Amino acid sequence: DGGITQSPKYLFRKEGQNVTLSCEQNLNHDAMYWYRQDPGQGLRLIYYSQIVNDFQKGDIAEGYSVSREKKESFPLTVTSAQKNPTAFYLCASSMDRLYNSPLHFGNGTRLTVT
Amino acid sequence: QKEVEQDPGPLSVPEGAIVSLNCTYSNSAFQYFMWYRQYSRKGPELLMYTYSSGNKEDGRFTAQVDKSSKYISLFIRDSQPSDSATYLCAGGGYGQNFVFGPGTRLSVLP
Numbered sequence: 527d528g529g530i531t532q533s534p535k536y537l538f539r540k541e542g543q544n545v546t547l548s549c550e551q552n553l554n555h556d557a558m559y560w561y562r563q564d565p566g567q568g569l570r571l572i573y574y575s576q577i578v579n580d581f582q583k584g585d586i587a588e589g590y591s592v593s594r595e596k597k598e599s600f601p602l603t604v605t606s607a608q609k610n611p612t613a614f615y616l617c618a619s620s621m622d623r624l625y626n627s628p629l630h631f632g633n634g635t636r637l638t639v640t
Numbered sequence: 641q642k643e644v645e646q647d648p649g650p651l652s653v654p655e656g657a658i659v660s661l662n663c664t665y666s667n668s669a670f671q672y673f674m675w676y677r678q679y680s681r682k683g684p685e686l687l688m689y690t691y692s693s694g695n696k697e698d699g700r701f702t703a704q705v706d707k708s709s710k711y712i713s714l715f716i717r718d719s720q721p722s723d724s725a726t727y728l729c730a731g732g733g734y735g736q737n738f739v740f741g742p743g744t745r746l747s748v749l750p
Contacts, residue, residue, distance in 0.1 A: 532683075559737075566648065568740035569684075569728070584737065616683055626672035626732040631683035 528553045530632035532617050537637045539611075547602045547635045549617035555630070557623040558600035562586060563614040563634075572615075575600055576623050604637065611639045643667050644731055646741035655750050659716040661727050663741050666710065669733035673705055675714045676728040678743065684728055688714065719748045 530551045539545045551558065557576050561569040571584030575594040589608025594600055600619075604611045615635045621627040644665045653659055661675075671692055676684035688703035690696045696703045704713040712729055726745050732738035 530683075561740075566742055568642075568644065568742045569730075571737055574737060623737070624735055626734065626736075626738065628674055628686050628689040629730075629738060630686065631676075633683040634681070636681070 530617055530619055530630060532615075532632035532635050534635060535633070537635055539637070539639050541639055542606045543639075544603055544605050545611075545637065545639075547604070547615055547617075547637070549600045549602065549632060550598055551600075551617075551619045551630075551632075552598060553619055553621075553630060554597070555619035555621050555627075556597070557620045557627075558594065559618040559620075559629065560584075560590070560592065560600070560602045561616045561618065563616055569616065572602065574623065604639075611637060613637060642741075643739045644729060644741040646729060646744050648742055649745040650747055651744060652747045652749060653719055655719060655721060655748055657719050657748075659719050659723070659746060659748075661714045661716075661729075661744050661746070663712045663729035663731075664710055665712070665731045665739075667731065667733065667736075667739070668710075669736065670707075670710075670731035670739075671734065672732045672738075673703070673712050674730045674732075674738065675701075675703055675712075676730070677723075678726045678728060680725075687727075721748050721750050723748050 560572040575581040618629040726743040
């Protein structure tokens with residue numbers, strides 16, 4: 527079945543540690559995205575990538591980093607510089623960003639930093 | 641003013657009712673609109689994807705877009721307890737990233 531796999535489902539880290547969230551898709555989509563979801567707020571875009579080896583900052587990129595070395599994979603690193611990292615992180619992909627193809631989401635990673 | 645606004649609810653309806661969920665947006669460049677259903681601790685699931693103004697129907701779901709008033713709606717007919725979830729709307733324009741509303745929590749009571 528085609529889809530987006532995020533791992534792990536739950537992640538616990540101590541303050542000051544970097545942590546990497548995994549996102550893999552087998553939909554053959556060109557574009558991939560990372561969103562953060564907090565209670566009562568809409569999905570906020572962290573980073574997006576339209577093609578391999580290219581990525582752009584979204585609305586809240588500070589304290590995060592990404593890479594896009596393969597079409598299928600778009601890992602997100604939450605660095606110690608992110609002031610409030612505890613949140614639900616969602617990865618998405620779409621066939622094409624320019625023409626607003628619909629986004630398909632994974633089931634998320636809940637990160638808790640103490 | 642946020643680009644996409646939704647009443648957060650919660651909205652409670654009896655089983656079998658017609659549900660109306662609504663969003664307003666401010667960006668005139670939006671031409672593409674989406675509705676998602678999100679269950680607790682899960683990722684959003686795409687329900688409807690529409691372009692420009694008009695209606696689109698899929699089973700019990702109807703999406704309606706009125707670009708003149710910048711208003712989008714999702715109607716759910718014969719609502720079921722399994723429809724209890726948070727519903728997210730989103731709008732986007734050519735070359736722009738989609739902007740999401742905060743979601744409306746729906747509870748369908750048996």
